[in-house]
Amino acid sequence: MSRPPAGAPLRVALLGCGVVGTEVASLISSQSDELASRVGAPLELVGIAVRDASKPREGIEGTPLAELLTDEAESLVRRADIVIEVMGGIEPARSLLLSAIESGASVVTANKALLAQDGPTLYAAADAAGVDIYFEAAVAGAIPIVRPVRESLAGDHVERILGIVNGTTNFVLDRMANEGLELDVVVKEAQALGYAEADPSADVDGHDAAAKAAILASLAFHTRVRLEDVAVEGIMGLTAQDIAWARSTDQVVKLLAIAERTAEGVVVRVHPALVPSSHPLAGVHGAFNAVFVEARSAGELMFYGRGAGGQPTASAVLGDLVSAARHRVLGGKGPVESSYAQLPVLPASQARTRVQIRLDVQDRPGVLAKVAAVVAEHGVSIEAVRQAPGEEVAHLVVTTHEARQEALDATVEALREIDVVDTVVSVLRVEGS
Amino acid sequence: MSRPPAGAPLRVALLGCGVVGTEVASLISSQSDELASRVGAPLELVGIAVRDASKPREGIEGTPLAELLTDEAESLVRRADIVIEVMGGIEPARSLLLSAIESGASVVTANKALLAQDGPTLYAAADAAGVDIYFEAAVAGAIPIVRPVRESLAGDHVERILGIVNGTTNFVLDRMANEGLELDVVVKEAQALGYAEADPSADVDGHDAAAKAAILASLAFHTRVRLEDVAVEGIMGLTAQDIAWARSTDQVVKLLAIAERTAEGVVVRVHPALVPSSHPLAGVHGAFNAVFVEARSAGELMFYGRGAGGQPTASAVLGDLVSAARHRVLGGKGPVESSYAQLPVLPASQARTRVQIRLDVQDRPGVLAKVAAVVAEHGVSIEAVRQAPGEEVAHLVVTTHEARQEALDATVEALREIDVVDTVVSVLRVEGS
Numbered sequence: 001m002s003r004p005p006a007g008a009p010l011r012v013a014l015l016g017c018g019v020v021g022t023e024v025a026s027l028i029s030s031q032s033d034e035l036a037s038r039v040g041a042p043l044e045l046v047g048i049a050v051r052d053a054s055k056p057r058e059g060i061e062g063t064p065l066a067e068l069l070t071d072e073a074e075s076l077v078r079r080a081d082i083v084i085e086v087m088g089g090i091e092p093a094r095s096l097l098l099s100a101i102e103s104g105a106s107v108v109t110a111n112k113a114l115l116a117q118d119g120p121t122l123y124a125a126a127d128a129a130g131v132d133i134y135f136e137a138a139v140a141g142a143i144p145i146v147r148p149v150r151e152s153l154a155g156d157h158v159e160r161i162l163g164i165v166n167g168t169t170n171f172v173l174d175r176m177a178n179e180g181l182e183l184d185v186v187v188k189e190a191q192a193l194g195y196a197e198a199d200p201s202a203d204v205d206g207h208d209a210a211a212k213a214a215i216l217a218s219l220a221f222h223t224r225v226r227l228e229d230v231a232v233e234g235i236m237g238l239t240a241q242d243i244a245w246a247r248s249t250d251q252v253v254k255l256l257a258i259a260e261r262t263a264e265g266v267v268v269r270v271h272p273a274l275v276p277s278s279h280p281l282a283g284v285h286g287a288f289n290a291v292f293v294e295a296r297s298a299g300e301l302m303f304y305g306r307g308a309g310g311q312p313t314a315s316a317v318l319g320d321l322v323s324a325a326r327h328r329v330l331g332g333k334g335p336v337e338s339s340y341a342q343l344p345v346l347p348a349s350q351a352r353t354r355v356q357i358r359l360d361v362q363d364r365p366g367v368l369a370k371v372a373a374v375v376a377e378h379g380v381s382i383e384a385v386r387q388a389p390g391e392e393v394a395h396l397v398v399t400t401h402e403a404r405q406e407a408l409d410a411t412v413e414a415l416r417e418i419d420v421v422d423t424v425v426s427v428l429r430v431e432g433s
Numbered sequence: 434m435s436r437p438p439a440g441a442p443l444r445v446a447l448l449g450c451g452v453v454g455t456e457v458a459s460l461i462s463s464q465s466d467e468l469a470s471r472v473g474a475p476l477e478l479v480g481i482a483v484r485d486a487s488k489p490r491e492g493i494e495g496t497p498l499a500e501l502l503t504d505e506a507e508s509l510v511r512r513a514d515i516v517i518e519v520m521g522g523i524e525p526a527r528s529l530l531l532s533a534i535e536s537g538a539s540v541v542t543a544n545k546a547l548l549a550q551d552g553p554t555l556y557a558a559a560d561a562a563g564v565d566i567y568f569e570a571a572v573a574g575a576i577p578i579v580r581p582v583r584e585s586l587a588g589d590h591v592e593r594i595l596g597i598v599n600g601t602t603n604f605v606l607d608r609m610a611n612e613g614l615e616l617d618v619v620v621k622e623a624q625a626l627g628y629a630e631a632d633p634s635a636d637v638d639g640h641d642a643a644a645k646a647a648i649l650a651s652l653a654f655h656t657r658v659r660l661e662d663v664a665v666e667g668i669m670g671l672t673a674q675d676i677a678w679a680r681s682t683d684q685v686v687k688l689l690a691i692a693e694r695t696a697e698g699v700v701v702r703v704h705p706a707l708v709p710s711s712h713p714l715a716g717v718h719g720a721f722n723a724v725f726v727e728a729r730s731a732g733e734l735m736f737y738g739r740g741a742g743g744q745p746t747a748s749a750v751l752g753d754l755v756s757a758a759r760h761r762v763l764g765g766k767g768p769v770e771s772s773y774a775q776l777p778v779l780p781a782s783q784a785r786t787r788v789q790i791r792l793d794v795q796d797r798p799g800v801l802a803k804v805a806a807v808v809a810e811h812g813v814s815i816e817a818v819r820q821a822p823g824e825e826v827a828h829l830v831v832t833t834h835e836a837r838q839e840a841l842d843a844t845v846e847a848l849r850e851i852d853v854v855d856t857v858v859s860v861l862r863v864e865g866s
Contacts, residue, residue: 332765
């Protein structure tokens with residue numbers, strides 16, 4: 001990596017000027033003295049690339065930053081030491097970052113969609129060019145999770161990651177639990193409050209969480225995990241009754257991103273799950289995010305904070321900017337992402353989990369025996385059976401011990417078919433116990 | 434920093450071979466291939482300094498590691514590229530680390546007592562010699578907190594840190610809350626279980642937490658905070674009744690290490706405090722640690738995990754070892770600790786906090802008016818007054834709004850003197866709301 005002359009300013013280019021970009025630009029200019037003292041050289045913002053530089057922008061308009069707006073992104077990245085990308089989307093972000101890397105700039109990006117789809121291409125390009133790529137803001141906003149996984153745990157082995165990495169769905173599930181409301185009502189409320197988009201499908205269908213899961217799994221297991229390797233199930237099938245039942249059994253329902261290393265390989269999945277109320281993830285409320293990590297030596301760790309928003313995301317971007325800038329000034333470079341472990345990535349059917357199955361059954365002798373026989377036939381063992389109180393039909397809740405997802409799926413299918421079962425009311429995985 | 438020839442092994446010296454040292458030595462030897470691939474060069478453990486090399490050691494005895502034991506610590510550190518210090522105590526750890534730095538080695542230490550007392554000397558020596566000093570394991574064991582504060586938040590401003598950084602006292606308070614037991618009973622139980630030392634005073638008197646608070650405050654505020662700047666109050670004055678009262682008002686009692694930046698300077702203190710049950714710190718149970726950070730842009734963050742133990746501490750040491758070793762191979766160096774901000778460090782009397790005062794008072798008209806008048810005379814305003822149920826004498830609980838500690842202290846003194854107050858039963862600060 002080339003070093004600028006001592007004390008010479010580092011040229012920083014910003015791609016994108018939405019909520020996060022505006023905040024990043026303001027912080028770079030308002031904290032210039034402090035950043036210079038932390039980096040060892042001043043940072044000079046040399047341009048802010050936007051689609052239409054003539055359009056006035058709130059927070060920028062009327063400030064010296066407005067002079068920096070440009071729609072010449074391609075030439076901007078070629079005259080920068082460090083390029084910060086907060087525009088989002090796949091193109092032109094991908095091409096611009098590759099151009100930046102090619103011309104010797106270090107890059108900082110908050111773009112989870114791009115990293116989940118094509119992170120390894122960017123990591124390899126940065127490695128080949130000897131420049132840094134930092135992306136703390138791409139996963140769980142302000143929460144330092146990428147740096148701890150890449151660096152603090154570099155001498156340990158991550159066994160499992162359980163993350164609440166989507167604030168919108170966590171807000172929705174929390175409101176359902178607190179108010180006893182149905183999901184569609186709460187989603188509308190979240191939209192009205194600005195917590196959910198007009199089209200909330202990326203959040204509620206789990207795709208946002210899946211992108212973050214793919215990035216985290218790749219880092220944690222040194223293995224290339226693609227977005228399409230992640231099995232995704234959103235929260236739309238959940239009912240107020242599911243949440244109430246969870247509560248009555250001292251559990252909460254959370255949308256979890258789960259990445260595990262098993263003896264056979266890596267499994268990555270996103271789905272709603274029952275979590276015991278005593279688990280640290282159960283205390284993550286509202287739009288907060290948290291990532292729970294199980295490592296061989298470190299044991300259980302959890303990282304908690306704001307997963308989105310202009311200021312929190314900008315904080316993560318600035319931390320990365322300082323790291324990359326220090327390397328320009330002092331030499332050295334940040335960690336290299338490589339997929340050296342190349343563990344097999346398995347389908348979610350190979351995951352081991354537990355399920356809680358709620359059944360409406362006929363109210364006559366021998367029903368439990370029949371249900372238990374079907375479960376046993378599939379090689380699944382039962383941890384507990386409860387009869388739910390206050391129901392008109394007999395309501396049976398079967399909680400299994402850990403088994404392979406495919407065996408659990410087959411068990412549920414078989415239960416649907418037997419005559420004593422009227423309805424399989426719900427099936428929820430149980431995690432974190 | 435000098436670079437070894439590409440691919441040449443890095444010489445690692447280990448000082449200390451207790452629980453943590455044994456674990457570190459085992460991990461370095463058992464994971465040598467993986468560490469080499471992460472570092473870019475093999476790591477060679479060249480010696481393990483102990484007081485008496487002839488004494489057999491569990492976990493080392495009979496393995497090739499036993500060959501590395503030496504009591505020649507001084508010569509060992511002079512032939513290493515990286516020195517790991519896990520011996521604890523001030524001397525000879527301090528002199529050995531300074532020798533190592535002088536002879537050009539990077540250092541990794543888990544020694545909180547040394548850093549709290551004399552960290553800035555070591556940081557300055559490392560900076561002058563151009564070598565790394567890493568110390569993730571010195572604060573909150575396995576929890577990555579030093580790296581996030583030094584690096585992830587390098588473009589942000591930490592406003593406040595609230596930490597549960599002593600597992601023994603957290604275990605004790607948790608047991609008191611769950612079982613309704615008195616403190617001395619639980620401390621004895623913790624000793625029997627090995628969670629508390631035979632002499633538990635460093636834990637229960639808050640001195641262990643104070644050392645960690647001094648280190649964290651120095652990092653977070655770029656200001657030299659000495660151990661003697663930390664106002665310390667332990668948990669020995671707490672009663673089962675305090676804990677029960679907290680519970681009945683939806684609060685928990687935690688021993689907190691608090692470091693704050695105020696308009697006038699930095700205040701650092703350790704004391705028991707009431708924390709609302711809904712606060713993320715309230716969910717930190719047993720011997721776990723957590724550090725809650727409030728930063729200007731990032732907002733609220735929390736870092737949770739095991740604060741002690743051989744394996745968790747070794748995980749943190751190995752993460753630091755990889756960082757330091759990568760810098761030897763690739764050039765560059767880790768963050769430099771300097772006290773460039775030089776904020777004034779204020780006594781705890783200048784902290785702003787809230788208190789909950791429980792009083793036994795005479796049961797006659799006008800009592801509340803007299804109490805309220807005394808509080809108001811000291812410029813303190815009352816948030817709430819409650820009459821505790823089921824007491825023989827009238828029991829009054831006064832919760833104040835935020836005020837300066839010295840005004841709150843004067844208020845309590847004055848309440849002790851007025852005739853309507855029989856006893857000031859307890860005074861607890863309220864934090865995290």
